[in-house]
Amino acid sequence: MGALTRRQRAWWAVITVLVLVYALFPVAAIFATSFKLPSDLNSGRFLPAQWSWTNYEQILVGNAQGLFLSALRNSIGISLIATAIAVVLATFAAYAIARLDFRGKRLILTTALAVSIFPVISIVTPLFNVWRAVGLYDTWPGLIIPYLSLTLPISIWTLAAFFRQIPWELEQAAQVDGATAWQAFRKAIVPLAAPGVFTTALIAFFIAWNDFVYGISLTSTERARPVPAALAFFTGASQFEEPTGSISAAAVIVTIPVVVLVLLFQRQIVAGLTQGAVKG
């Protein structure tokens, strides 16, 4: 691809700005709202008349604290555990799919695909009944298990695609160079597989973190209710006040881990996408 002409560059700039505004405007609006005082909510202006931490105080140390902090704890715990299990299982599955030739390989991949396209809303009611019968309703495992059904298929697919690109000959090269089987795996294959695993873990975490349907349907108390579901239960400081400010503040707080993770693993994600085989 040659250098862009000035005209092309101008067009690209315009398009980029439009997309950015379109994507970031709601975030900016929520951010601005989270700093507004309750009296300011209906002022019709974008920026708060007076920047205030009231909403944050309310959900972190005020009377909404119990609701929000426990939900935050649930969200982090459940998402992390679901991610960890999904990544470990998917790594094993994808390794087998990429490297071994066995019967039923296609079946596994098709099943994974079928599970991931199955509408969540259609199984949530039966699951609600089953979970109440077996005592998983409103518990962490009660959410982790359905989250696995969301995160596992996509993890298997991403990792299998990634593992297929790894030049496995490197393992043999390392063995000839004097490595044991374990050293060959650790020094030649793991560094190449790690970016893919990171990327997959990130995707899986976001899926679990963002879920709302399971979160609201399979929980009833603060024992297991995750943040997206908990936001619906916010009330204002008094019953005459709208909880919009607190919800916005909570939304900003739950966005932070996502942004931090992306910034932290940006290099791995990019490396995972660009670093392929040497020559095959």
Next chain:
Amino acid sequence: MASIVLRDVVKEYGDGFLAVKGVSLEIADGEFVILVGPSGCGKSTILRMIVGLEDITSGDLEIDGTRVNDKAPRDRNLAMVFQNYALYPHLTVFENIAFPMRLAKGRFTDEEIRERVTRAAERLELTEHLERKPGNLSGGQRQRVAMGRAIVREADAFLFDEPLSNLDAKLRGQMRTEIARLQRRLGTTTVYVTHDQTEAMTLGDRVAVLRRGELQQVASPRALYEQPTNLFVAGFIGSPPMNFLPGRVEGDVLHLPVADVPLDERLRAAVGDRSLVIVGIRPEHVEDATLLDDARADAGVRFETDVDVTEWLGAELYAYIPFETAPEVASKLEELDRDLDGEGMRSQVVVALDAESRVRDGDRAELWFDPARLLVFDPESGVNLTRDDEAAARIDERNEELRRASLKRAQERDRADGEASPAQERAAS
């Protein structure tokens, strides 16, 4: 430094496919041996068995007199260059070359590693690329990094698995001479797998020609060219390949589709009481009769023929002469063609004439060949009936002498360089 001995080595895959059918081969210390053959002949499998990446079904593999069948690759101390180089993409060129030494924990200090890598990089002209990642290098540079990784740890032998097949033609020629120079200087036993007969002829002290998992002939390139044991070797070695023609024997005359050859003593002995043989003639042994002086022309066989197509290449001129093959040998020649990865094209004779020749497409040309250059093969078994074992042995002996001499020369020169350079450094400082 080590010798490698294969004794009746067999490889049978799980599905019962016999990839290597009992190959025996002795590779002397410091020798450069080529395994060559068309695709699927088992050459790479043999290499992978030597290095230990493939189990040996039966037979013995000895390195320096010790049986190593059951040793892991890491315990065999061999270095291998893979077809696609197998560089570690996450490591820099320096770390790629240093990798084998880093694995041998405690054997090398950081200082030693740096010194050896630097020396290998100088030898391969990689010094300015040491901090780059393999992904940013050109094909030839990657190839040299792979070689650097092989030479840096002073392995007992080098194994090359079609190392040049991913390079373009020009680079391939350069790297070919580079590998030859390196091997001479280091004097390390080398086994080199290729399907390219040019590489086989130019690089090898000895060449092992394989076909469907069986060794056909192991000899010096010259002996392979002049004294092939059978049709397959004759057809595989040489470019353009040898022409095979049906030859009908009637009395004292051998009738070829393009010419009649009087049977002399040598041909008579080879033909025996057969009435049909396969006759082989190399393209470069046929010449344009009009360019020869009379004395020479009379000593050989002159014949007139219709030339179909010509290709002028500057240094020589290829002329193609179609002919009708005899049905009795057609199936044998087709089978041979398949074995040689051929496409089952029309039967034609290719001749490489002098570039001065005026022969052009569609001409009627007068050509000439020396019957002493003809090879005669048995139409059933494909055995070369004109093969002179004594001559073949003489060629191989002479070749071995030359090899030792050139190895010695290269190492003396290397030693002289090695002594000269520290002196120069001292003088410079």
